[in-house]
Amino acid sequence: MDIQVCAVKGPLGTCWQVRLGKHQVSFRNEDEARQFVATLQVRVQAPHTLPGERRLAG
Template identity: 65%
Template sequence: MKVVLEATGKKPDRPWQVRLDQHVVGFRSEAEARAFIDTLQARIRAPHPLFRQAG
């Protein structure tokens, strides 16, 4: 999954965007956007029981 953080002027109430492939999530601040990315990446890296059973 490609994750991109960018500042945009498209929506004044949510000037920061995180793009997840084709999906876009808007945020009020850069700090909120970065916290979202950190949480998302931690969850992606976390061990997943389903994959342990298959392997």
């Protein structure tokens, strides 16, 4: 997954955007944007069970 963090200048000043392909999420500051990316990466890398699959007890 291509994830980018960049500063964007707008009429109200600079905000930070996280770009996920065609999707963009704006944040008030860089720390909030990078925290979002860190949380997203943990969730994407977490094990997932597809519908109909049973997770083995381990």
